[in-house]
Amino acid sequence: MEINKQYNTRGIMASLLICGFVGILSENALNIALSNLMEVFRISAATAQWLTTGFLLVLGILSPISGLLLQRFSTRQLFICALSSSIIGTGIAAIGLNFEMLMAARVLQAIGIGLLMPLIFNTVLVVYPQEKRGAAMGTVGLVYMFAPALGPTVAGVIIQYLSWHFIFWLSLPFLVIGFLVGLKYVENVTAVTKLRIDLLSVTLSTLGFGGVVFGLSMAGEGSEGWTSPVVLTSIIVGFVALCLFILRQIWMKQPLLNLHVFQYPMYIVGVIMVVACMMIFMSTMIILPMYLQNKNGLGLSTLAAGLMLLPGSAFNGILAPRMGSWYDKYGPKWLVIPGVAIMAVMLWFFTGISNASSLALIVVLHIGLMIGSSMVLMPAQTNGLNQLPPELYPHGTAVISTLQQVAGAIGTAVSVSILSGSINRCLQSSTAPTGPAEMAKAMTFGSHNVFLYAMVIALIGFITALFIRRGKVNQVEVPSTN
The missing domain is CATH 1.20.1250.20 (MFS general substrate transporter like domains)
Structure with a gap:
């Protein structure tokens, strides 16, 4: 270079x-x-x-x-x-x-x-x-x-x-x-x-990350959920392979994925914030359109549901570059901490929506959620990567990209599981489980629980964000990968 x-x-x-x-x-x-x-x-x-x-x-x-x-x-x-x-x-x-x-x-x-x-x-x-x-x-x-x-x-x-x-x-x-x-x-x-390409590391990585992502994706999309033998086997095999992969990377002189990136505190904070943001984003982007389109929810068409989500998406896109400039000028603290707080507040309001809620309210809440995410994701990620020395850039980006995929799969799987489980519990306790009113009540109850789960993640992110400081390169000795 x-x-x-x-x-x-x-x-x-x-x-x-x-x-x-x-x-x-x-x-x-x-x-x-x-x-x-x-x-x-x-x-x-x-x-x-x-x-x-x-x-x-x-x-x-x-x-x-x-x-x-x-x-x-x-x-x-x-x-x-x-x-x-x-x-x-x-x-x-x-x-x-x-x-x-x-x-x-x-x-x-x-x-x-x-x-x-x-x-x-x-x-x-x-x-x-x-x-x-x-x-x-x-x-x-x-x-x-x-x-x-x-x-x-x-x-x-x-x-x-x-x-x-x-x-x-x-x-x-x-x-x-x-x-x-x-x-x-x-x-x-x-x-x-x-x-040198270490084939054992590549194999363990493929089995580990591939198995976990596959298992979580199937848990979120399959009819049997977490009890499916395929889901359980994939996650267990993936977890074991991941443990072996991590141990091998620690022992190797030229690791496939250099885990010394976790010697840098702001990188760790950045990774946690990215994972939290991705889990919240995937959870809401799965459940909110589902609630908007489901006949037991608001019963909107695909086009109408998509248009309702457009203003929030537009705000996110417009503000993302601006947030980056503000990060350069003011640092991460004044963006990330308020941003996570805004996300938590919007998710708390989402736990109170119902079929009687106005469409305008849902649009406003979604806009607020997207504004909060634009204040968090890229500033936190940039701040973490900034603390790494140049020789760790490829490894730092690889770790974040990998964890984003895993976090997205976890967010999807857990949110769908919470939704279906909540709906089943609500209907089981109902005297008229097939009635339209009870079905609508169950769908709303399940959606509230998903938004509550996302809010808990946001609160964890808020606590983590309190430790964020501007990332600067520290001269930590890093084993050469060349």
């Missing part, structure tokens, strides 16, 4: 962010089309869920080894590989003659996103000086938060007036444009080091 080299940061970031935004948008937009796909392909809900579970599984496998890939291959090589996979996968998905084609396309898309997102974070850390990273990471927040939040709205409009194929047909030109811009501007910003 050339320390004093001047990069065309606008060109580099434009290409990376266009591709990342479109990739994550199409990933999340498809989730709302699963019911439609079940009818088109004549498949069961369990089969359709593989379009989501398979995607998460690939990300869970790729994220831990992204640190190794960032060191073994040049920036341009990874960019070309990521975009080629995304473009080919999106093209196959756009054609989508059957479920098998769409499943293969989702795997290719996941490979592309799994390579691209750590590459974006690592590139920001290298090409921007520390005093400007907040603003850059705030712009990256457009990809991480705005794209998945915008997905349901975009999908609702497309499915209402066109067909699910156009989710991908409309994405494809933007990916190609981003690819062409990247070919012109993306430079090799890191030095390539031919590290």
Whole structure:
């Protein structure tokens, strides 16, 4: 890496962010089309869920080894590989003659996103000086938060007036444009080091993170939930493999994932805040649309539900870069602590919504939640990564990317489990469990419990945020990975 080299940061970031935004948008937009796909392909809900579970599984496998890939291959090589996979996968998905084609396309898309997102974070850390990273990471927040939040709205409009194929047909030109811009501007910003690949570490990582993400995803989506033998086996095998993986990384001189990143206090705080934010985000983005669309909830159409979530998504996207600039100017304390507090308050109000609540109230609460998350996620993550020395950047981004996938799977699984369990308990104690009023009451009760669970996570995040300070590089001795 050339320390004093001047990069065309606008060109580099434009290409990376266009591709990342479109990739994550199409990933999340498809989730709302699963019911439609079940009818088109004549498949069961369990089969359709593989379009989501398979995607998460690939990300869970790729994220831990992204640190190794960032060191073994040049920036341009990874960019070309990521975009080629995304473009080919999106093209196959756009054609989508059957479920098998769409499943293969989702795997290719996941490979592309799994390579691209750590590459974006690592590139920001290298090409921007520390005093400007907040603003850059705030712009990256457009990809991480705005794209998945915008997905349901975009999908609702497309499915209402066109067909699910156009989710991908409309994405494809933007990916190609981003690819062409990247070919012109993306430079090799890191030095390539031919590290030895430890196959045992790769195997343990794949079994560990892949098993945990798969098990949690199936627990959240499968009909048997946590009692499913597949879920229990996957989580147990994954947990054991993770323990062995961690021990091996500690003992190795050249670890696949350098866990010395956890020697840095602000990095630990940043990781906790990112995990908390992701769990809250996934919990609310699963349950809120479900409550809005369910006939026992508010009974809105897919399009109407998506439009209700649009203002909050827009605020999140507009504020993310601004929050990054404020982080550069004021530091993390005055953003992260109030941000988590706002999220906790909004979630507390969500525990009181009912079928009688006005749509305007729900929109306002969602806007508040999205404003709070924009104040927390990227400032906390940037602050943690800022404390790492440059040689740990690939490992720091790999750990955060991995834990985001695990946290998302946990948030989804636990929230769906709480919702279904609460609904069952409520109906079991009812004298008329099949009555519309009782079904609506059960749905509201279950949703309240999910929002309460998310609020508890926010309160834990608030306590953690009290320890946050501006991250500065400490000269902790780190074993060389070169």
